[in-house]
């Protein structure tokens with residue numbers, strides 16, 4: 154068995170177009186743990202996710218991120234993925250002309266490496282199975298990647314990719330937005346199926362609703378580019394009931410958006 | 416005004432070739448008229464492309480090559496295009512000679528004529544004469560005149576009323592050797608409610624200073640359906656001029672699938688005349704510009720019939736220092752009520768030194784119509800690359816997926832697997 158996966162984020166600062174968004178993030182995620190990050194809109198949650206994945210628009214100015222002890226920030230985007238990181242994106246791209254199945258097979262084979270490619274039969278079997286778990290129509294495998302997919306279909310497709318690629322650290326950014334309650338259950342089901350001791354999750358959301366279906370071990374509140382409060386599932390429930398104002402008051406924060414500071 | 420042609424052939428050479436092939440008198444007359452007109456006419460006027468310094472006429476026509484008894488003996492570049500275990504209806508031509516020809520009994524029994532042009536001139540001269548140069552005139556410009564003077568080979572394809580030809584008919588044209596010329600004329604006549612698909616490939620062998628000057632004329636009868644797929648993978652040593660035109664009767668459909676994969680300079684014009692009510696044209700073109708080649712690729716549809724519909728899609732990938740001018744012309748004539756013409760040109764730029772111009776042109780003389788165009792010239796979407804890479808795919812592989820994905824919807828339309836595969840190979844090769 155491989156070692157328990159481990160993601161360490163230490164004092165991470167990042168900016169976009171000279172605007173500092175992440176202002177000293179600290180977080181540690183281990184295999185078997187589910188962390189949730191909640192926070193108002195515009196507070197930097199997606200920025201955190203994109204920075205970890207290596208989106209070219211975000212620039213790290215300070216701090217360190219280690220994945221299984223290795224320097225994540227030193228890796229190219231594809232290397233991060235092959236190191237075990239996965240990001241289900243809030244706004245996935247549409248890629249015309251590339252079918253979902255060709256794309257997924259390339260992704261899986263990229264991780265497996267040359268000479269160790271997945272057999273076509275096995276791939277199709279796995280894909281069929283996972284698509285049925287996610288209640289996706291078969292036709293999705295032959296459609297062009299995310300092209301013309303509804304918001305909800307894109308979210309399912311992100312989870313399908315996660316299930317096929319079997320990463321060790323999974324970040325899900327607002328996977329619940331645009332999903333009705335039935336779809337939410339289906340997606341949560343897919344995620345829960347993947348919860349094992351050798352996989353860690355970071356679930357970003359601003360609704361507590363999702364956390365009813367994917368029970369987190371830790372809940373963190375993010376404001377103004379850093380984590381301002383951490384706790385257990387009860388913290389999410391309190392946020393749902395009372396909103397964020399009490400935290401702002403408690404911490405003396407005047408406005409939840411980072412814009413207010415610049 | 417007469418231009419000094421400085422040709423490397425004369426009316427004697429033309430007459431000799433015509434006699435040797437037992438061509439009918441009217442055809443020789445056309446040739447000689449073509450030669451005369453070639454000296455008088457100007458080159459076609461092309462958007463943003465000057466071709467007067469290109470090799471227009473410095474070739475030696477009528478170069479012969481020997482026929483082969485079996486497809487196994489053909490040159491490798493030609494064999495690669497063919498399903499060797501399953502040769503049915505096939506013409507192979509090298510320079511001025513037919514090297515191999517096969518037609519099935521089934522086709523003959525259906526009353527279909529599929530023959531090398533020289534054979535058709537002998538056996539079905541009147542029928543050929545009825546259609547020859549009825550949509551592309553001898554004297555349109557210098558290149559059509561020159562083509563007429565030196566035309567050699569090509570096919571005559573005649574499909575009788577209500578006959579559906581189930582398998583695609585294939586032709587492979589090879590130009591090879593110094594100063595060689597391939598100048599086939601393809602004449603397709605599809606009578607009412609018939610259906611046929613013709614696929615050709617243009618390839619080149621070793622040689623310098625080669626020229627291709629080819630013409631396709633298609634006559635699509637009422638309710639008929641004609642597909643022409645053409646893939647050109649000519650080397651940098653070939654200058655390629657091709658003119659293709661179809662006229663479509665009521666309820667007829669003309670479909671073009673074109674892979675412009677030459678490495679050398681190319682002028683291509685592809686026009687469909689939608690004469691009949693509710694006639695339809697579909698034109699799909701892909702091209703890849705590499706090295707320092709120059710290409711001028713025009714797709715055109717002219718609507719005459721009411722309720723006629725057209726859809727043109729051109730996709731180009733530009734690398735190196737290549738220059739491609741992509742013209743899309745939708746013309747809707749007065750009286751073509753309820754016509755609908757759509758076109759899209761999309762250029763993917765992979766190099767700062769390359770140039771790709773998309774010129775959509777809508778010319779509309781009728782009020783009650785729909786027409787639209789979409790043109791884009793752009794680079795890779797960095798978002799798409801990031802997205803693919805975030806799943807572990809390397810940048811290079813991600814770019815490759817995106818480029819092939821950009822072109823693949825057109826490649827997949829080619830009805831012969833071997834040709835499709837070679838086209839994919841040509842793409843891979845051109846994209847390095």
Ligand SMILES: Nc1ncnc2c1ncn2[C@@H]1O[C@H](COP(=O)(O)OP(=O)(O)O)[C@@H](O)[C@H]1O
Nearest residue numbers: 169174193194195196197198199200201411412
């Ligand atoms: N591409 C971008 N260009 C400029 N500013 C951006 C961009 N993406 C995000 N931001 C800014 O960064 C801040 C944090 O955004 P984001 O991380 O998306 O927040 P959240 O996911 O918490 O809603 C916001 O102020 C937003 O306007």
Ligand SMILES: [Mg+2]
Nearest residue numbers: 198199243327
């Ligand atoms: Mg967000």
